[in-house]
Amino acid sequence: MLSKLAFPGNGAAHPLTGAVWAKYFSGQNEFTANKSSNYAAAFFAGAVSHFAYDVYGNFEPRAGTWELAYFSVEGIVGAYFLFPLWKKEPALFWGSVGAMVPDIEHTINIFDKRKFPTHNGMVPHGERENFCQGALENLVMNSFSYYLLTQDSKNIGRYQFGMNINIWNGHNIVDDGIHHTVYKTVSPVSAGIALRFHLRHNRFFEFYSTTWMKRAPDISGLDYPIRKMVQSYYLSYNRKLSTRGIEPFVGLGCGVFLWGDSNPVNKGDVSFVTYQKSEYRLVMSGGIDFDLNRNTTIVISYRFQSPSLGYTSARVSPVAEWTPGLAVLQNFF
Ligand SMILES: [Zn+2]
Numbered sequence: 001m002l003s004k005l006a007f008p009g010n011g012a013a014h015p016l017t018g019a020v021w022a023k024y025f026s027g028q029n030e031f032t033a034n035k036s037s038n039y040a041a042a043f044f045a046g047a048v049s050h051f052a053y054d055v056y057g058n059f060e061p062r063a064g065t066w067e068l069a070y071f072s073v074e075g076i077v078g079a080y081f082l083f084p085l086w087k088k089e090p091a092l093f094w095g096s097v098g099a100m101v102p103d104i105e106h107t108i109n110i111f112d113k114r115k116f117p118t119h120n121g122m123v124p125h126g127e128r129e130n131f132c133q134g135a136l137e138n139l140v141m142n143s144f145s146y147y148l149l150t151q152d153s154k155n156i157g158r159y160q161f162g163m164n165i166n167i168w169n170g171h172n173i174v175d176d177g178i179h180h181t182v183y184k185t186v187s188p189v190s191a192g193i194a195l196r197f198h199l200r201h202n203r204f205f206e207f208y209s210t211t212w213m214k215r216a217p218d219i220s221g222l223d224y225p226i227r228k229m230v231q232s233y234y235l236s237y238n239r240k241l242s243t244r245g246i247e248p249f250v251g252l253g254c255g256v257f258l259w260g261d262s263n264p265v266n267k268g269d270v271s272f273v274t275y276q277k278s279e280y281r282l283v284m285s286g287g288i289d290f291d292l293n294r295n296t297t298i299v300i301s302y303r304f305q306s307p308s309l310g311y312t313s314a315r316v317s318p319v320a321e322w323t324p325g326l327a328v329l330q331n332f333f
Helices: 013-025 036-056 066-088 090-107 131-149
Strands: 125-128 159-174 180-200 203-215 227-240 246-262 272-291 296-305 320-331
Touching: 013 036, 013 066, 013 090, 013 131, 036 090, 036 125, 036 203, 066 090, 066 131, 125 131, 159 203, 159 296, 180 227, 180 320, 203 246, 227 272
Parallel strands: 125 272
Antiparallel strands: 159 180, 159 320, 180 203, 203 227, 227 246, 246 272, 272 296, 296 320
């Protein structure tokens, strides 16, 4: 599998998202601009974005296919859009470089084994099976990244971006004549990104993505076991019930949940997770917002994800989830 992976497999997504991470997460501002220490921070932010994107997953074209030609063209188009931004803000260039460097080991054997955590089997690398889904994902990610890169970061308060962690508690419906519902913790923690758009002072849309990894029992002869992964993406409409420092809220949303297993691999190989199953669910939430200061909000929430409303592919299981969660959101423009 190794030699068949190709360098431009992710099109323009790594350099674009790397520049976004450099812009918002490496301490760039008017005082630190054009300092070489900040280029190093931008480079590091770019490399972290590569890790996050690999876990998130994309379509992986194989060498010599027309799909690879498509993503190569996307990469060139991306560079065309990035060039003026790189010229204006060199930190963005270093973010893009940091985001591209990890994939060099797919093309050139620098070390005897691959080193990057999503390339050596340590952490599974997400993979979309369907080319159209992969191309669409890149189009959305790239356009949104370009939009963020061209925004003026002084216009604070309309958008918030941050990290969230959740505890998943699933329940199985056991049909033993009585219709039992058995609650159990299916995974300790999932982590992901959160994005909020403020509509008005007490109403907002939010987007959450979470990924959790669970190890299946070890398989003999393999260094890394199979991991089960779930990603959830949903859009929720939330309404704050008060607008003083501590703000309770309720919300309603819906989204898609993707399920996949990683390949069992030997050390040094890429552990891909292919998301084969997906389902639609309703999401109901309640919680409290704490405004730490003008720029930072802590969100403590409890979300109920309904059993599947329908399946986009294979049937999974009629399981609902209760997920207590904690998110830290930062105003970013
Ligand atoms: Zn990679």
